[in-house]
Amino acid sequence: MQLNQVKALVTGGVSGLGLAVTRHILANGGSAVMMDVNDEAGTAAESELGAIYVRTDVTSEDGVIASVRRAAEINGGLNVAMNCAGIIGAGRVLGREAPMALSLFSATINVNLVGSFNVAKAAADVMQHNEPNEDGERGIIINTASVAAYEGQIGQAAYSASKAGLVGMTLPMARELSRFGIRVMTIAPGIFWTPMVDGMPEHIQESLSASIPFPSRLGKSEEFAVLAGNIIESPYLNGTTIRLDGAVRLAPK
Numbered sequence: 001m002q003l004n005q006v007k008a009l010v011t012g013g014v015s016g017l018g019l020a021v022t023r024h025i026l027a028n029g030g031s032a033v034m035m036d037v038n039d040e041a042g043t044a045a046e047s048e049l050g051a052i053y054v055r056t057d058v059t060s061e062d063g064v065i066a067s068v069r070r071a072a073e074i075n076g077g078l079n080v081a082m083n084c085a086g087i088i089g090a091g092r093v094l095g096r097e098a099p100m101a102l103s104l105f106s107a108t109i110n111v112n113l114v115g116s117f118n119v120a121k122a123a124a125d126v127m128q129h130n131e132p133n134e135d136g137e138r139g140i141i142i143n144t145a146s147v148a149a150y151e152g153q154i155g156q157a158a159y160s161a162s163k164a165g166l167v168g169m170t171l172p173m174a175r176e177l178s179r180f181g182i183r184v185m186t187i188a189p190g191i192f193w194t195p196m197v198d199g200m201p202e203h204i205q206e207s208l209s210a211s212i213p214f215p216s217r218l219g220k221s222e223e224f225a226v227l228a229g230n231i232i233e234s235p236y237l238n239g240t241t242i243r244l245d246g247a248v249r250l251a252p253k
Helices: 016-027 039-049 061-075 102-127 157-180 202-210 221-233
Strands: 007-011 031-036 052-055 080-083 139-144 182-189 241-244
Touching (some): 007 016, 007 102, 016 031, 016 039, 016 221, 031 039, 031 061, 039 052, 052 061, 061 102, 080 102, 102 139, 102 157, 102 182, 139 157, 139 221
Parallel strands (some): 007 080, 031 052, 080 139, 139 182, 182 241
8 A cells, every 4th residue: 555545543643753654654645534632732733734633542442432433534534543641650569558459450451452443343344345456456444553662661560461462353353354444553662752751851861761772862753663664665564563663672770
């Protein structure tokens, strides 16, 4: 599938990695609807890009079904679902004052894993009715995991579990949806520039950069977006997770 043929929805699409993917699709002639819960950023992104923002809570089954259908109406179809919505959910299992609240663990799993599945199934339900292209492809779902799925650090039990779930879900979902011509892929980014990193002291930023073998810097959201675009354009990529991390392997803390 060429990028100028893309009719996408992007969750977490008004900031960070999701916004970069939205920009990349639009810059290459495709269309994209941004789904998020940040109305202020959504309005700003609409003004900048001319794309439509649809407020969407990925944990709401009925809400996601409605948003996915609306995205298909806005785009005149749907053939790409990009899951970038997520939360950090940081916390130690045994904190200084008390064990981690089960609600924090559950919320992290619910947004990062269940929310991605929720969007994927609703998008696949729409994509299965598309006319196939010359490869028999009707669409692609791309999830966003993390290298923490493999080397979770202290304080990342909830986050790592949610991202490992996405990695584990990729192959069986790809196998199941293959009969409909729908591919499923996952990207596991390493340490990327985010608003949180921007607010860190310079010496912390330098330490993070130095931990990455090559190139010794944090990842750029544009690099994530380019990989997502390459996945869309490469029909033989299916059922696997690609690490995008500069060869970093996270230390325990």
